[in-house]
Amino acid sequence: xxxxxxxxxxxxxxxxxxxxxxxxxxxxxxxxxxxxxxxxxxxxxxxxxxxxxxxxxxxxxxxxxxxxxxxxxxxxxxxxxxxxxxxxxxxxxxxxxxxxxxxxxxxxxxxxxxxxxxxxxxxxxxxxxxxxxxxxxxxxxxxxxxxxxxxxxxxxxxxxxxxxxxxxxxxxxxxxxxxxxxxxxxxxxxxxxxxxxxxxxxxxxxxxxxxxxxxxxxxxxxxxxxxxxxxxxxxxxxxxxxxxxxxxxxxxxxxxxxxxxxxxxxxxxxxxxxxxxxxxxxxxxxxxxxxxxxxxxxxxxxxxxxxxxxxxxxxxxxxxxxxxxxxxxxxxxxxxxxxxxxxxxxxxx
Amino acid sequence: xxxxxxxxxxxxxxxxxxxxxxxxxxxxxxxxxxxxxxxxxxxxxxxxxxxxxxxxxxxxxxxxxxxxxxxxxxxxxxxxxxxxxxxxxxxxxxxxxxxxxxxxxxxxxxxxxxxxxxxxxxxxxxxxxxxxxxxxxxxxxxxxxxxxxxxxxxxxxxxxxxxxxxxxxxxxxxxxxxxxxxxxxxxxxxxxxxxxxxxxxxxxxxxxxxxxxxxxxxxxxxxxxxxxxxxxxxxxxxxxxxxxxxxxxxxxxxxxxxxxxxxxxxxxxxxxxxxxxxxxxxxxxxxxxxxxxxxxxxxxxxxxxxxxxxxxxxxxxxxxxxxxxxxxxxxxxxxxxxxxxxxxxxxxxxxxxxxxxxxxxxxxxxxxxxxxxxxxxxxxxxxxxxxxxxxxxxxxxxxxxxxxxxxxxxxxxxxxxxxxxxxxxxxxxxxxxxxxxxxxxxxxxxxxxxxxxxxxxxxxxxxxxxxxxxxxxxx
Numbered sequence: 001x002x003x004x005x006x007x008x009x010x011x012x013x014x015x016x017x018x019x020x021x022x023x024x025x026x027x028x029x030x031x032x033x034x035x036x037x038x039x040x041x042x043x044x045x046x047x048x049x050x051x052x053x054x055x056x057x058x059x060x061x062x063x064x065x066x067x068x069x070x071x072x073x074x075x076x077x078x079x080x081x082x083x084x085x086x087x088x089x090x091x092x093x094x095x096x097x098x099x100x101x102x103x104x105x106x107x108x109x110x111x112x113x114x115x116x117x118x119x120x121x122x123x124x125x126x127x128x129x130x131x132x133x134x135x136x137x138x139x140x141x142x143x144x145x146x147x148x149x150x151x152x153x154x155x156x157x158x159x160x161x162x163x164x165x166x167x168x169x170x171x172x173x174x175x176x177x178x179x180x181x182x183x184x185x186x187x188x189x190x191x192x193x194x195x196x197x198x199x200x201x202x203x204x205x206x207x208x209x210x211x212x213x214x215x216x217x218x219x220x221x222x223x224x225x226x227x228x229x230x231x232x233x234x235x236x237x238x239x240x241x242x243x244x245x246x247x248x249x250x251x252x253x254x255x256x257x258x259x260x261x262x263x264x265x266x267x268x269x270x271x272x273x274x275x276x277x278x279x280x281x282x283x284x285x286x287x288x289x290x291x292x293x294x295x296x297x298x299x300x301x302x303x304x305x306x307x308x309x310x311x312x313x314x315x316x317x318x319x320x321x322x323x324x325x326x327x328x329x330x331x332x333x334x335x336x337x338x339x340x341x342x343x344x345x346x347x348x349x
Numbered sequence: 350x351x352x353x354x355x356x357x358x359x360x361x362x363x364x365x366x367x368x369x370x371x372x373x374x375x376x377x378x379x380x381x382x383x384x385x386x387x388x389x390x391x392x393x394x395x396x397x398x399x400x401x402x403x404x405x406x407x408x409x410x411x412x413x414x415x416x417x418x419x420x421x422x423x424x425x426x427x428x429x430x431x432x433x434x435x436x437x438x439x440x441x442x443x444x445x446x447x448x449x450x451x452x453x454x455x456x457x458x459x460x461x462x463x464x465x466x467x468x469x470x471x472x473x474x475x476x477x478x479x480x481x482x483x484x485x486x487x488x489x490x491x492x493x494x495x496x497x498x499x500x501x502x503x504x505x506x507x508x509x510x511x512x513x514x515x516x517x518x519x520x521x522x523x524x525x526x527x528x529x530x531x532x533x534x535x536x537x538x539x540x541x542x543x544x545x546x547x548x549x550x551x552x553x554x555x556x557x558x559x560x561x562x563x564x565x566x567x568x569x570x571x572x573x574x575x576x577x578x579x580x581x582x583x584x585x586x587x588x589x590x591x592x593x594x595x596x597x598x599x600x601x602x603x604x605x606x607x608x609x610x611x612x613x614x615x616x617x618x619x620x621x622x623x624x625x626x627x628x629x630x631x632x633x634x635x636x637x638x639x640x641x642x643x644x645x646x647x648x649x650x651x652x653x654x655x656x657x658x659x660x661x662x663x664x665x666x667x668x669x670x671x672x673x674x675x676x677x678x679x680x681x682x683x684x685x686x687x688x689x690x691x692x693x694x695x696x697x698x699x700x701x702x703x704x705x706x707x708x709x710x711x712x713x714x715x716x717x718x719x720x721x722x723x724x725x726x727x728x729x730x731x732x733x734x735x736x737x738x739x740x741x742x743x744x745x746x747x748x749x750x751x752x753x754x755x756x757x758x759x760x761x762x763x764x765x766x767x768x769x770x771x772x773x774x775x776x777x778x779x780x781x782x783x784x785x786x787x788x789x790x791x792x793x794x795x796x797x798x799x800x801x802x803x804x805x806x807x808x809x810x811x812x813x814x815x816x817x818x819x820x821x822x823x824x
Contacts, residue, residue, distance in 0.1 A: 009735050010735060019731075021731050022731050023775055034731070041729075041732075179605070181698075182605065183694065184694065185698045187701050244680075244683075244684070244687075248676070251676045252673055255560070255562050256673055256776070257776045258608075258774040258776075259606050259673065261727065262608030262766075262770055262774075263606055263608070265726065265727070266606075266611075267610060268610070268705065269608075270611065270613055270705055271705040273702060273703045274703075
């Protein structure tokens, strides 16, 4: 593409990039301005935060969470959100991957001066992902990791007494999730996956300020700001099925860049029909975390690992086999989930 | 792992039967099976009955869900039906199935034949874009079945003379919009311009589209509207499309990728109000896999007039890069190979979602329900102008403003999200090639604005006021 002479926004400086989202050729300061302003408008337009809220930033050390920590720090200061920001990292126990990425989180902590809490799977569940993979192999290990991480984040945030968890999920992730839920027929998730903020009963608010930010623009922002992040993919094989949807989405984006935003819009434009029955939410009888069955998914998976039957835990077909197996002596369980009430009375920004 | 012995058979949940592991037909349980369909084995004698039953079931569910049981005479007269033919495998099967089920010669039962009234067929010919017309082969096929075929030329969508044939008010002049502005403002019609050449106008319309992906999408919409209006003009109230399961899944995913989630249900079934009446669109082959279609064509020795690559949108496919349509098709066909049940899951998912809010109006282009402010939502997802250039400083913590109302009214206000996307979304692979692939003589495009199909009308202020009159207070 032939570069324009001047930036499409300020019309004075020389452009150095083409925005993936709009195709506009911009200079560096204008790109920073639009990127940060769009995140700010997402936050303000959706009343995401409340003044004085304690917010835990889910920090993995990857590009998304690194940029999120940076941008939230900048916006909090610039617009006076009055947020108490904390970094919250989950150590899944993947040697050669998470230990390295946590080093980058620690460097960011020092740079932004934010308090950091690291909670490990080992500490919470008594299992590291290395050991999980040792038992179940690489197939379906993402299911264990995803379920464990979700609960670990909630528990980590509860221990910080945080009101809100923010994650670096970007527009590409949201669009991919819409597609995945359609392909899997997961109606319950399809109905809520485009919500910018989700909050179960008695659980901490969880939101995605980068919901409309393109992944490529996040990388651009990190690149031009020279942010320190860890870019290696997880060592354990990615979900092959999700990989299909991801490749498809990238192809769509190449053919028409607005496809990502268009898919998110589709997801926001429909809802689950009233006559479709969804499982009511309840609380896990063993650990008190929110669940759709008697036991939450994390307790079920942990039990299967403890019984040495981790391979049977994914899917409902083998549930009876798992239940019939007696509990081993001294089986580890997840501690009871306790958290103080959130401060809903605070005023919005 | 447990060191105990293996559990006995009673202890285990019974496995779901997978009939393809057996050699015997699951219907008659006597003949050797010949074909496996979704893990069930059928012999060649039971398969046709199963497929006809499937066709009838889908048809009954769509035509009249509260219909009296089989054999009970219906009190309402059966609807007259139009079959939309493309010349492809699905529409060939549709034509044959309708003949088999609803004609005396096709040995349909008397009470079942009463389900539909007269049957006609419609074909939209896009030979003006350089493709081979299959109208002669279709005419022969229809003659064999005793069904009358009506041909509509694709360029009729831009022909003012066609409007009177389908009961639409004849436009006084060609509607032009400025495609370079996101609001798609209307442009004045050229002074003293006589009736334009419909083919040149069609080409100018396609050449003005911003991406190659918009071409197949818009051709599909034009085809759909031409068929719907013709159905109405033929005094028929039901339009049958030969959409099979993989095609339906492609259409649904494509619709999601275009941002058309609001009207997702319309891809399965819809009713459209037109000047001459209402048309109910149904897809009785929507549960048929490619295997079932292929077997029916083979067993009945049916010739398929159009080859796989004969679709009009393929004629305009850019040489470099792919359109969203082709990408989605490749993706779904790949899924059918690797994860076969996913294709039907996509279709089932679409039945379980509904629009998140009531429709505010009908899209001026595709006539599907549209949601309020959909086009402005898109404009609000990216900062396109610096505030100092827009309207000066403001409170940084104030909620972001909806993009400002333009001084001049534009077509964007009357479009649904996906049509707006097709007409305005820029960039991507193959962008810039549209002009050359859609227009042989692109003289008209760009300079004079984008011409719109004849049913797209400029909504006057008085008409808008009429719609919202009850909510307006006296000034």
